[in-house]
Amino acid sequence: MRKLAMVWMVLCLVLSAGTVLAEPLRIGALFSITGPAAFLGEPEKNTLEMLVKEINAKGGVKGQPVEAVIYDTTGDPTKAVQLATKLIKDDKVVAIIGPSTTGETMAVKPITEKEQIPLISCAAGIKITDPVNPWTFKTPANDHIAGEKILNYAVGKGQKKFALLTVSDGFGSSGREQLKGLLAKKGLELVADETFGPKDTDMTAQLTKIRAAGPDAIICWGTNPGPAVVTRNVKQLGIKIPLYMSHGVASKKYIELATPEAAEGVMLPAGKLTVFDKIKESDPQARLLKEYDAAYRKTFGVEASTFGGYAYDALQLIVAAVQKNGASSDQIRSGLEQTSKVVGVSGVFTMSAGDHNGLDLSAFEMVRITAGDWAIIQ
Amino acid sequence: MDFSQQISQYILSGLATGAIYALIGLGFAIIYNSTGIINFAQGEFVMLGGMFGVYFHTVHNFNLAVALLLAILFAAVSGVLFERLAIRPLRRATPLGLVIITIGGSILVRGLAMLVWGKDTHALPTFSGDEPLSLAGATLLPQHMWIFALTVLLIVLSKLFFQFTITGKALRACAVNQRAAGLVGIDVRRMVMFSFLLASGMGALAGIIIAPLTMTSYDVGIMLGLKGFCAAIIGGMSNGLGTVLGGLILGVLEALGAGLISSGYKDAVTFIILLLILFLRPQGLFSRGESERV
Incomplete structure (x- = not known):
């Protein structure tokens, strides 16, 4: 009897949730919020949460609200792999942002590639996008x-x-x-x-x-x-x-x-x-950087860090891809590849089938x- | 710059680092000698010293000397609390159990420090300026002199304390045989607590005097603790000169290894020495083998 009641309650919850809210654009994120690489993960998480709020306040992406499911990997590749699987199987995300470190990214990469989920890493290692895999991208410039x-x-x-x-x-x-x-x-x-x-x-x-x-x-x-x-x-x-x-x-x-x-x-x-x-007013990034720093200071009381910018760019790129192509994993993937002159925190991104980072010396x-x-x- | 100048820089740098290891190693030795426990949380008291120092100096704007004393006090109190809450309730536990508890305790202390003070690295200002001093073709900072001076002072004081005061003698008695010490009227529990107080205070002092040079953060305790442990092992867990020599030898070998062989093997040098000592001379380099009377 008890079990039945539980099932009923869960069903009600699921159904009501489905009817009340518009289906959100669900994006997963894996950051090492605690542990040795916390200096990367914490600003990344903060930035992502801030940016999601900002996007939703402006009406979402093509009318769809954005929902970020963020997990803490503690910098551990094994945990990152488990959580990536969880994001894909349980949370049914369309794309994943992160992980924060190169080691974790290399561990997660085979899974997202197999499940055909676009992965936009926030780690700098060149191995992530060289050689290029159709499903793996990254926002920090190569070393x-x-x-x-x-x-x-x-x-x-x-x-x-x-x-x-x-x-x-x-x-x-x-x-x-x-x-x-x-x-x-x-x-x-x-x-x-x-x-x-x-x-x-x-x-x-x-x-x-x-x-x-x-x-x-x-x-x-x-x-x-x-x-x-x-x-x-x-x-x-x-x-x-x-x-x-x-x-x-x-x-x-x-x-x-x-x-x-x-x-x-x-x-x-x-x-x-x-x-x-200190950069010139005419720099294409000048305005965005000023706004990002001001917003971050206002919300968290400290200056914005480059690391947070990696998450900022990853979400921006996904949003741009959804707007251009559509919101399925496959559409996001090909949209990302067509990224052209998207202004971000780390630089101006122009990607192609052969370049999944899209940044240059500038x-x-x-x-x-x-x-x-x-x-x-x- | 010729070769002899290089060598003298390696040796001086090594001695400076070694003095730090020695100070931390002394904390290990004190607790081991009065309780038989190897306290793997010792590195965390070093961290606490540095972090409390930073906290009192930069957050509360106390001047450096006051911050230093407060930091030692707070870290020592933490040491006593650690003993009361983690070690004492388990007096009947085996040495292995206690050692594992100290490891658990160290993880807890580290976690708390991370929650309270965050994950950033912090630095303290140097005690007396940054102008390098020249010595035999090598350079050192005034802060290194502080480290040497305080290390020497602490060794002398602890030697005097263990040789000539009643409390010091009582601590040594506990080391030899806790039961017998109890029978002649020594309050063993108090002595154990006292040894934690001493060791954590000493660790904290080490943490503060190195913070201006090496910087500090919630997770510096692990590596420093391990290096201090190596120093104590090389010195045969002695309360005095042995551990200090152990630290200095370790520091110099590390610097020479990094300079002459390859910096990639710097930490390997430490652990190879540790393993060799444990295999070949578990009683330490300087003490004669102890014979157990049956």
């Missing part, structure tokens, strides 16, 4: 674009011998591979190739070795706090060689941790969100840290 930006600038300054100092995690080792390839391609010399652990607290040994190798410039590739320690150690050792950082530290937090005095003169490729108040600005702030350099 090698950031690397190329650095090397183009450095070559312009006549620097020929480089030392690499990379963190021994996914981000660092991917950056290390890309940079080594780029150096070889451009005929530049690699004189030292050192690594450090994500939680290491002193890099003077590596830097001493690098100094002895006599490079023209040092390129450090990592995310906080490692690069901040490197920056302080460079000052401690009195090394005067130009220091480049990756886009992974393009936030004020890095300057704060490294201290403005030690960070003075450090150069890095930064996404335009970092310098949104996604970054080279900046130099001057008096604790960013200054754009040409």
Whole structure:
């Protein structure tokens, strides 16, 4: 009897829900909201929730409200895989945004490809979209674009011998591979190739070795706090060689941790969100960046981060694809592939069957840290 | 820059890092010596010290010295609470059970710290400036001098404490035989609590003096705890010089390994040493083998 009543109640709920609301556009999201990659997942989740609210307040997409089903993967690929299956089988989502890290994305990718659900990853690893799979996309610019930006600038300054100092995690080792390839391609010399652990607290040994190798410039590739320690150690050792950082530290937090005095003169490729108040008014992204930052500050009380932008762009791209093509998984997929000049937080996206990222060198600005702030350099 | 300058930089950097490991290792040794427990939550007290320091200094704007004392106090109280709530209720548990409880406790403390203070990395200002000091062709920061000085001070104090005070002697008695210590009128429970107080306070001090250099966040305790544990193992879990030498050796070998072999193997060096010691000289490098009387 009890069971019957339960079934009845559930049936009522399901039916009433179906009749009262218009069928929503249901989009899944996998973010590492807690755990070691929480600095990625948290702004991504915040941004997505904010943007969904904003879209629905404006009447949804073609009259359909958007519903985001967000799960926390805690940065664990196994969990990401389980949750992806849950999103597809139970929540019946038409597309998935995330996961936040390259490792999780590579684990989830085979499932979304098999189930034919478009996956728009918020992770930067180049492996995600190279080689291209019809169902997998990503919004962060490839690491090698950031690397190329650095090397183009450095070559312009006549620097020929480089030392690499990379963190021994996914981000660092991917950056290390890309940079080594780029150096070889451009005929530049690699004189030292050192690594450090994500939680290491002193890099003077590596830097001493690098100094002895006599490079023209040092390129450090990592995310906080490692690069901040490197920056302080460079000052401690009195090394005067130009220091480049990756886009992974393009936030004020890095300057704060490294201290403005030690960070003075450090150069890095930064996404335009970092310098949104310094780019030209004519920049196609200028307005969107200003609005995103203002909205984020208003809702969460902190400045918007590049990472949140990855989720922002992913949803924008899906919305654009739905508007162009229709709301089924297949239509979204082919719509994404036809993305052309969609202005986002990370850059201006133009995708094709052979390019599932759609960003180029214009996604970054080279900046130099001057008096604790960013200054754009040409 | 010639080779000898490189070597001296490696050694000095290694000594500086090693002194940190030594301070953390001492906390392990103190608790082990009075309770027989290896407290894997020791790294979390280091984290708590740093985070409380940041909290009092940057959120409440106390000056650095006051923030430092408050942080040590709060971390020490957390240590006592940890003992009261997690260790004492299970006095009859096996050593293995207690060790596992300390691991569980450390995960809990880390989780709470994450919830309360967030996931960001924080830095404290240095105690006396950032101007590097030159020493034998190598450079160090004034903060490193603080680390050396405080480490030496703590070793001397703890040596005096364990040798010459009643409480210190009582703690040592508990280490030898808790039952016998109880029979001669030592309040064993209080001594255990006291050892947690000491160890967590010491860990917290380590956490604060390294925070300006290495920065701190809710999850720094794991790696620092492991390195401190290695230092204590190399030193044979001694309360004094052994653990300190263990820490210094570890730091120097790490720096030399990173500089001369490859930085990719830096942590591997630590754990290879740990394994070798555990296999070949489980009693530590410096102590003679202990004979168990039956």
